[in-house]
Amino acid sequence: MSEGLTKRQQEVLAFIAEHQQVNEAPPSLREVAAHFGFRSMTAAADHVKALRRKGYLKHRPHQARSLRAVPSPSTPYQPASRARIVDVPVYGCIPAGFADERRQEDVEGCISVDVDTLGVKPSPRTFALEVRGDSMIGRHIMEGDYAILEHGMDPRPGDVVAALIDNESTLKTFVKQRGKPCLKAENPKYPNLIPAQELVIQGVMVALIRKVR
Known part of the structure; x- marks a missing residue:
């Protein structure tokens, strides 16, 4: 997890982590794309691939909604702010x-x-x-x-x-x-x-x- 994240990657990671915490399941690529206004799921998939490559997400094969955020003390993510x-x-x-x-x-x-x-x-x-x-x-x-x-x-x-x-x-x-x-x-x-x-x-x-x- 030595590689840094771009601002957008940090936002995507925070969204996935919060969705995982609140809903007890990560979002789908379609939900990621819709949340950030991406025109296609390809952009969402690219960010997810980068996060997996950098070690911030884990993929669990043979499972629906298989992504999991990986918290790390050295590279903590900040959950998206919750509305009051x-x-x-x-x-x-x-x-x-x-x-x-x-x-x-x-x-x-x-x-x-x-x-x-x-x-x-x-x-x-x-x-x-x-x-x-x-x-x-x-x-x-x-x-x-x-x-x-x-x-x-x-x-x-x-x-x-x-x-x-x-x-x-x-x-x-x-x-x-x-x-x-x-x-x-x-x-x-x-x-x-x-x-x-x-x-x-x-x-x-x-x-x-x-x-x-």
Whole structure:
């Protein structure tokens, strides 16, 4: 195992090792090619041959999925980073005292979020709302989407916020008109501006998740 690995070979080895650990079996050449976007299995096979030649993989004849990664203290591989999945509570009606009174009965469920991919910092103040209605279609926020919000952030003009109006949570764009805070719908069917002085801003949207229907 004296020969070094190219960056791509290190990535292929890490993928094979992690797949082997998680699934108790190595990936097929087709799976390697699909994972790295190779146009054919030939490229995947070439990397695997190089790893076998350099002693990082072993081939077990007469077995399906016969490759096995060979860890070595002198040439350790680094498994591909695993996504950090966090369950974010989905609230139906957010109580006015959300920060201090997160009542279990207001939670409709949880949505699992890959915080690294979305760029969201996991926090007890993070929550989600399922979008209801079409008042925000101008911002491409559709019914059935999940808005991921952070409680306690100071909204800036242009931010999408969750606000409590008539004891019901709604998503709107936070704007200022003549220095006064307002909430703006992003659909001409709805009133343009709602004064925000007496509204409770419950969170600022930090990500949006859309289910593929």
